[in-house]
């Protein structure tokens with residue numbers, strides 16, 4: 001130790017300004033990173049005896065949300081499309097939470113038949129459903145179609161969840177007070193519902209398609225709140241932040257190598273999945289939100305959605321269009 005002290009001291013004395021700049025920058029970056037991590041859900045609410053269903057819970061924010069719900073004592077249903085990944089995630093959720101009451105059910109949101117099968121299974125086998133978390137999502141994929149011929153991002157991110165929620169409403173009402181939480185994104189801010197070309201057949205753009213689907217989450221939550229007034233079922237939508245998950249799996253590989261390299265330093269500033277799950281958890285359990293419904297949240301606080309996310313006429317129109325697309329009376 002003694003051996004190194006002298007040269008280090010000499011180096012610092014010779015480069016005082018440089019060392020100070022590096023230290024201040026380092027601390028500044030760490031403070032910025034902490035600030036960007038956003039709010040944390042402080043609620044200590046317990047969920048013993050309650051049931052939570054989370055879509056797309058085998059990875060990312062969904063898995064972290066599942067761990068939190070299980071730690072609070074809930075029975076947790078992971079509704080996922082890949083059973084191997086789902087079973088591995090369920091093992092992890094049980095291990096990390098110490099709660100064995102975690103089960104897996106098959107759900108492919110790109111198939112209305114799969115959504116109907118899951119809803120029927122849940123209706124028949126579960127006594128209650130206290131919190132439904134519409135978390136699953138796909139971002140910026142190529143011009144893929146769902147099994148039923150809908151553009152993939154709108155089909156999975158919105159239509160699948162729209163049908164699932166509607167089919168589970170009786171159980172949610174029976175379990176009231178209960179909540180429906182739909183994970184949207186800041187991307188809704190620049191979104192538009194293309195009512196005249198909802199599947200974007202004429203001019204497909206992966207980003208426009210994602211934005212449309214995330215705006216649909218916000219409008220759905222708003223309209224659902226109106227329709228559920230007085231039932232004890234409340235609705236929430238949110239932006240979770242920018243998080244290091246698998247969501248970029250279709251986007252990053254499409255970039256040239258040099259652009260991917262440019263993105264790399266930004267990963268230092270994005271949220272971890274645990275941090276990204278905090279606003280979802282806040283909407284799902286926070287006692288202070290018991291009487292709120294239809295609103296948009298970010299960083300564990302209510303925020304104003306973009307103007308097109310507060311358009312009641314568009315919300316109603318989207319509801320009617322969605323109902324006819326999924327074949328709901």
Ligand SMILES: NC(=O)c1ccc[n+]([C@@H]2O[C@H](COP(=O)([O-])OP(=O)(O)OC[C@H]3O[C@@H](n4cnc5c(N)ncnc54)[C@H](OP(=O)(O)O)[C@@H]3O)[C@@H](O)[C@H]2O)c1
Nearest residue numbers: 056058060061108109110135136137185242243245246247
């Ligand atoms: N990460 C961010 O920065 C960010 C920002 C804003 C909003 N969000 C939103 O946060 C939510 C969670 O995303 P994440 O970041 O945790 O992404 P992720 O790690 O990619 O997780 C997405 C989950 O959705 C599932 N999923 C995708 N397509 C599905 C389908 N057809 N049927 C059933 N499940 C399906 C995935 O299952 P597989 O693993 O089987 O594909 C996975 O479990 C999404 O709604 C996303 O739009 C994320």
